[in-house]
Amino acid sequence: MELFRDAHPFPGVCGRVCHHPCESECTRNDYDEPLAIRELHRFLADWEKDAGEKALPEAAEEKRGEKVAVIGSGPAGLPAASFLARKGYGVTVYEKLPVAGGMMAVGIPEYRLPRHILAREVDIIRDMGVEIKTGVTF
16 A cells, blocks of 8 residues: 555545556556556555555655645645655645545545545545645635
C-alpha cells in the first residue's frame, strides 16, 4: 500500500471508478493477460481500511517556509496538495463546494464510489498536514 500511495493518493477511488486503459497497454499482454491494476488498487485500499491502518507517504524532514494555496479539491487539486505537502510546503486547499473531493464527491454516484471511501482518502491527505477549507469561492 505504501508503494501505491507513493504514486497517487486515491487507490480506493481508482479501484472503483477507473476504466483501466493501462491494461490494454500492459506488457503482460505479450505473455498471458494484463496486470489487473484497478483490482489491485481496490484490494489494497480495502485491506488497509479493514486492518485499521493508514499508510502515509513519507514527508520531507524539513518544513519549508513557503505556503501554497490550491484552488479546488478535486482529482487534480488534492493530489497536487498531497505532493506539495510531502515536499515540506504548508498547503491549504480551497473548495467552492460544501464537501471536499470535487467531482469525485458530487459527480460520481454513491453506488459507484461510496462516500466513506472518498472521505477516508481525503482524511489521509489531511493527516499529511494539508488544510482543506470548503465553501470558499474565489
